[in-house]
Amino acid sequence: MTSSFPLPAHPLLATAVELAPRLSARSAEIETARRLPEDLVAELNRAGIFRMMIPETYGGLELHPALSFQVIEALSRADGATGWCAMIGSATALTAAWLPEPVGRAIFSAPDVITGGVAAPLGRAERVEGGHRLTGRWAWASGSQHCHWLVGGALVTEGGKPRMVREGVPETRLFFLPARDVTLHDTWFASGLCGTGSGDMEVKDLFVPDDHGFSFFAPPHVARPLYGFPFGLLGLGIPAVALGIARRAIDELTTLARQKTVVVERRLLAARPAVQEAVAEAEAEVRASRAFVLETIHALHDEATRGPVSVRGRADLRLAMTHATRSSARAVDRMYEAAGGPAVFHTSALQRCFRDVHTLTQHAMVARPTLELTGGILLGFDPPTPVL
Structure with a gap:
């Protein structure tokens, strides 16, 4: 079905529609494995699915959100788990706009980078010189098995106590973590979206430099309508x-x-x-x-x-x-x-x-x-x- 609000045709949407029969044919395999197969992830990556929301200045597609919406919808019509993982990977990548420019460029200029994680502030980040010491365990880390970087949200503390932005409002931040530093727990035994690999992710006392953390309450470094x-x-x-x-x-x-x-x-x-x-x-x-x-x-x-x-x-x-x-x-x-x-x-x-x-x-x-x-x-x- 076409949108009631026409946008210029984009090859990525055509690619998503073209992929659909192959995705549908593998739904049982995806569900049994409880994660996306590596070759399917690679195919989505080559197509540019995970770059839909990355800023153009970092080599991303920076698509109109209505177009990204339709790409995810088309993939989900074929297979819900694939659509969900495509959504998590592409939507998490929009956070590139809030990272300091050198870090954002270093991470997201890599053409094959895939990001994921959990934005909910379930971790604790103790303020230290040059950054934070992060500890936390986050559930619902969809598609984390195929990610290169994972985002974890956390409550910021100083001297063991919550750091306040203003009265009654504690500071929260999101932190970009190399996947190699994150422990993944195979906890995803769910009734639905079984193939999303949405297990837990965990770090313990991990140092995260200041320039690898950000707050959504601050303006983005890439000031574009998408963000x-x-x-x-x-x-x-x-x-x-x-x-x-x-x-x-x-x-x-x-x-x-x-x-x-x-x-x-x-x-x-x-x-x-x-x-x-x-x-x-x-x-x-x-x-x-x-x-x-x-x-x-x-x-x-x-x-x-x-x-x-x-x-x-x-x-x-x-x-x-x-x-x-x-x-x-x-x-x-x-x-x-x-x-x-x-x-x-x-x-x-x-x-x-x-x-x-x-x-x-x-x-x-x-x-x-x-x-x-x-x-x-x-x-x-x-x-x-x-x-x-």
């Missing part, structure tokens, strides 16, 4: 993955319904009014929520070309992200239920869609509390803006 709304971009890929999975579920149900005969009724599943209604509702829900996300992406990108993005704009993006992800889950549920018995087997792509999309809905960036946050802003309350 005008960072928190939104870090989670923007979640609804892209969800919508891709939902589109795959509609595809799968449509194919099944045209082939499966309901024995008792002596007619195709597609002839059932309940199935027809389910397909119509799922189609409307997916297309409407997708349009809301793309409309908001374009509006915020335009706003970022003129200056800082407003709190209301950030809230709109978070609302669109959450709505699209949860709408996708409802669409998948309808397709799963309409399929009947065949959908319960692991050989069914619908079964994988069901498990994958409901794993997505558990992510904090699109969980139900985000609706409380955005709803409060719509009602005129002042939010804790760092959350956005």
